[in-house]
Amino acid sequence: MGRKREISVISSLVVAGAAFGGSVVSAPTASAASITVSASGADVVAINPAMFGGGAPTDQVSTQLAQILRNSARYLGTTWYNQTYGNSLASDGYLNLDIPGAVPEQSFRLPGMAAVSIATAVKLGDWDAGASGISADEAENRAATMVRALAHRYYANNSLAGVSTWGNSWQSPLWAFYTGQAAWLVWDKLSPSERNDVARMMADEANRLLTGNDVYLTSDTGSQQLYQYNRGGTDVTPGDTKAEEDNYEAQLLGLAVAMMPNHPNAARWQRRNEDLLIADTATPDDLTNSAAGNAVVNGRQLNQWLQGYNMQADGTVQNHDILHPLYMTALDQSLQQVGTFALAGQCAPQAATNNVGLTYKALTTQTSFPYAPDPNNLTQDVTAKTPDGKPIYESTSSPQINYPQGNDWGTQFPAYYGSFDALVSAYSPYLVGENNQAPTATANAVTHLQSEISLQSRFGDGQTYQPWNPATTPGDKAENSYVGAEQRVGQITAQAYMAEFLNHHSRGCFTNSGNPTPPNVPPVQPTAVSRLSGTDRYGTGVAVSQAQWSNAGGDNTPRAIADAVVLARGDNFPDALAGTPLAKRDRGPLLLTEPGALNPVTANEIKRVLPKGKTVYILGGNQAVSPKVQSQLVALGYTVKRFGGSDRYQTALLIAQQGMGSPHQVVVATGQDFADALAAGPLAADEGNAILLSNGKTLDANTKAYIAGAQRKNGAADPAFHLNAVGGAAVAATHYLGSQSHALMGNDRYQTAAAVAARFAADMPVTQFGVATGTQFADALTGGAFMANANEPLLLTAPTALAPSDTTLLHGMRSQLSAVTLFGGPVALKQAVMDQIAHAVGGVERR
Numbered sequence: 001m002g003r004k005r006e007i008s009v010i011s012s013l014v015v016a017g018a019a020f021g022g023s024v025v026s027a028p029t030a031s032a033a034s035i036t037v038s039a040s041g042a043d044v045v046a047i048n049p050a051m052f053g054g055g056a057p058t059d060q061v062s063t064q065l066a067q068i069l070r071n072s073a074r075y076l077g078t079t080w081y082n083q084t085y086g087n088s089l090a091s092d093g094y095l096n097l098d099i100p101g102a103v104p105e106q107s108f109r110l111p112g113m114a115a116v117s118i119a120t121a122v123k124l125g126d127w128d129a130g131a132s133g134i135s136a137d138e139a140e141n142r143a144a145t146m147v148r149a150l151a152h153r154y155y156a157n158n159s160l161a162g163v164s165t166w167g168n169s170w171q172s173p174l175w176a177f178y179t180g181q182a183a184w185l186v187w188d189k190l191s192p193s194e195r196n197d198v199a200r201m202m203a204d205e206a207n208r209l210l211t212g213n214d215v216y217l218t219s220d221t222g223s224q225q226l227y228q229y230n231r232g233g234t235d236v237t238p239g240d241t242k243a244e245e246d247n248y249e250a251q252l253l254g255l256a257v258a259m260m261p262n263h264p265n266a267a268r269w270q271r272r273n274e275d276l277l278i279a280d281t282a283t284p285d286d287l288t289n290s291a292a293g294n295a296v297v298n299g300r301q302l303n304q305w306l307q308g309y310n311m312q313a314d315g316t317v318q319n320h321d322i323l324h325p326l327y328m329t330a331l332d333q334s335l336q337q338v339g340t341f342a343l344a345g346q347c348a349p350q351a352a353t354n355n356v357g358l359t360y361k362a363l364t365t366q367t368s369f370p371y372a373p374d375p376n377n378l379t380q381d382v383t384a385k386t387p388d389g390k391p392i393y394e395s396t397s398s399p400q401i402n403y404p405q406g407n408d409w410g411t412q413f414p415a416y417y418g419s420f421d422a423l424v425s426a427y428s429p430y431l432v433g434e435n436n437q438a439p440t441a442t443a444n445a446v447t448h449l450q451s452e453i454s455l456q457s458r459f460g461d462g463q464t465y466q467p468w469n470p471a472t473t474p475g476d477k478a479e480n481s482y483v484g485a486e487q488r489v490g491q492i493t494a495q496a497y498m499a500e501f502l503n504h505h506s507r508g509c510f511t512n513s514g515n516p517t518p519p520n521v522p523p524v525q526p527t528a529v530s531r532l533s534g535t536d537r538y539g540t541g542v543a544v545s546q547a548q549w550s551n552a553g554g555d556n557t558p559r560a561i562a563d564a565v566v567l568a569r570g571d572n573f574p575d576a577l578a579g580t581p582l583a584k585r586d587r588g589p590l591l592l593t594e595p596g597a598l599n600p601v602t603a604n605e606i607k608r609v610l611p612k613g614k615t616v617y618i619l620g621g622n623q624a625v626s627p628k629v630q631s632q633l634v635a636l637g638y639t640v641k642r643f644g645g646s647d648r649y650q651t652a653l654l655i656a657q658q659g660m661g662s663p664h665q666v667v668v669a670t671g672q673d674f675a676d677a678l679a680a681g682p683l684a685a686d687e688g689n690a691i692l693l694s695n696g697k698t699l700d701a702n703t704k705a706y707i708a709g710a711q712r713k714n715g716a717a718d719p720a721f722h723l724n725a726v727g728g729a730a731v732a733a734t735h736y737l738g739s740q741s742h743a744l745m746g747n748d749r750y751q752t753a754a755a756v757a758a759r760f761a762a763d764m765p766v767t768q769f770g771v772a773t774g775t776q777f778a779d780a781l782t783g784g785a786f787m788a789n790a791n792e793p794l795l796l797t798a799p800t801a802l803a804p805s806d807t808t809l810l811h812g813m814r815s816q817l818s819a820v821t822l823f824g825g826p827v828a829l830k831q832a833v834m835d836q837i838a839h840a841v842g843g844v845e846r847r
Helices: 060-084 104-123 136-153 172-185 192-208 243-259 266-280 325-335 337-342 356-365 414-430 438-456 485-504 537-548 580-585 600-609 627-635 648-659 675-686 701-710 728-733 735-740 749-763 778-789 804-812 831-841
Strands: 368-374 377-385 393-395 398-401 528-532 564-569 590-593 615-619 639-643 665-670 690-694 722-726 741-744 768-773 794-797 819-823 844-846
Touching: 060 104, 060 136, 060 414, 060 438, 060 485, 104 136, 104 172, 104 485, 136 172, 136 192, 172 192, 172 243, 192 243, 243 266, 243 325, 243 337, 266 325, 325 337, 325 356, 325 414, 325 485, 337 485, 356 414, 356 438, 398 414, 398 438, 414 438, 414 485, 528 537, 528 831, 537 590, 537 600, 537 778, 564 580, 564 600, 580 648, 580 675, 580 690, 580 778, 590 600, 590 778, 615 627, 615 648, 627 639, 639 648, 648 690, 648 701, 665 675, 665 701, 665 728, 675 690, 675 722, 675 749, 675 778, 675 794, 690 701, 690 728, 722 728, 722 749, 728 735, 735 741, 741 749, 749 794, 749 804, 768 778, 778 794, 778 819, 794 804, 804 831, 819 831, 831 844
Parallel strands: 528 819, 528 844, 564 590, 564 615, 615 639, 665 690, 665 722, 722 741, 768 794, 768 819
Antiparallel strands: 368 377, 393 398
């Protein structure tokens, strides 16, 4: 549920390596081949059925968890399953997971959580056949049906056109964990080919998490920070801890090790699992010369190994721009590893317990919170207090949760807190320095779990929450506004009860052995300096697309799957200037064509990258891109949407309104030349902004009206309104806005592009740069869309020599760069430019 900023990776060009506040730590050393070792069903060691024997525990907490699980699994396996799927099959014969109007998280995360809940209830003897009306065997079949479809829809297992796939993205390790956990529980229900799908999915996601270094994870759709704060205390992702992501990625790695202990990469997966578990709960004290910092956890002395921290000194975390108690309970994912490893007869790493006790102490005893983010400046902290001056957990006898800065998800989360309480109670002896919390945690668990049972008692089918209507109730006033609220209750309760069950039978344990990877400060990988080009501007656009986007529907490369294509004329720039954010928003390349007929090289690339039925967006009216081009695209099987206004300014407005959803964040650049708008494209795309065009130093009436509308919301000033004016002409055109217009400009187009890139770097870590000529528009247009989809900036330079402003910026940021990509051949950018870039960043040219 965390906030994210996705950063796509230049798939075939990136060499991992980055700096973060000083020390640079590279990826675990291994060849690419060893990282990408796949798996088959034969690699999976099935769970010994004896693990589920011995009878149910009878203590009050376990009994409550079992009751909640029975209720939730019944709802998910009957009411929800029937309403969502029925007997609906997709064209490939698997369960149709595509929920109309749903985002991918609904289609792929929710059935994974439901399958975990149902399968766990069946395995532990808690499926209620009488109340549900279906047998335990049929319930298990339903869980297996969801697992089969989820694993088959994984992008590495399915290239069927017209079928949605998932994987290799920000949250996909979590979805893969749920799918893999459920699959392991119903392993005997899966055929050999279905087992292969599951094993490939697990290995593919686990291998992806071996990339990057101790600061970043990298993939085709995500270069993700591992720490909110760097070693120097700089808040790199204000208001947004990385603890949650680190935590669920560790879960996936732990499960991969437990399921496939003999896989060639199992040891590397385990080391990375430990890495992420330690990083996710690191505090500032862990970096100091103190008892906490000198502690050795799974072979890592914390103050020497950590590169930052995610948790405040008092055990609290920030997420969604507030101090967020709900995300403090996400540490249950760490403790749940005990159950995962116990099913394989192994011990979980001690890192799973790191600082959990500190967080629990903050929930149960603290009333004043000095590390809450300032809503007016997220990089600063303020002291927040609970409304009634009592702890977040009001008392052991009250389920009331007191939120210091509110809870944007809603008002009722007793299962979340109760499951965390139960795990803290069970494993309190292992929580270093906080060994006395078991009685408190047990009492809290009883109270919170009873509150969850009371919520379920309102319904006859095991449901927990009243349905939420966003049209009438704000999300923070709903009981739970998360789209997968019911599935989340079932999943967290299932995993907490599984851990309790195994702990009751002494089948869970921790180990503090470990072999850290990488070593403390390995050598930095040199920055890769490379070029993407074709025989002409159309060929360059195709080469750029091929480097970033997979074959239609996905393939076995780490490239991203395109959902759309943006098409512009290749002989003139005006209508294309505002198209870069659209390419990022709809996830696809920006390609070029002649106005009169679809360029054949471009046509072949569209067919390669985009399944039939998907959308091609045309930029400009019939004079810019002829109706013949549109007819050719329709004949190829594509939906075509055209953004064509009466002039370049109206076309930009149409893209903003119809393509971007009329955002209240705006970038303005002159429409009389191309350089400023194209340099601004990745910045606008990164922030979800629309690009509007000024007519030199003036704005036309319609553009002014759009800006005026963006400044207001519901009749009042909209605090979300933001405008960046890029270049001297745009700064002059928006001068009337006063302090609401933020100027980004230099003495020439190259300095202006560098100023935009520096502004980009102030928002988030930059690990790559793109470079294109500033004297022609085409390569900067297609390359700018590439960089926008990578969430990285674009620089412009003269064709024969690197602009001095670029040299300064690249050299100053050289320690954190993994790649610099030139767009265009040696005519567009001379070899001397490439040599100068390599010298500025200390990089290695790749030709």
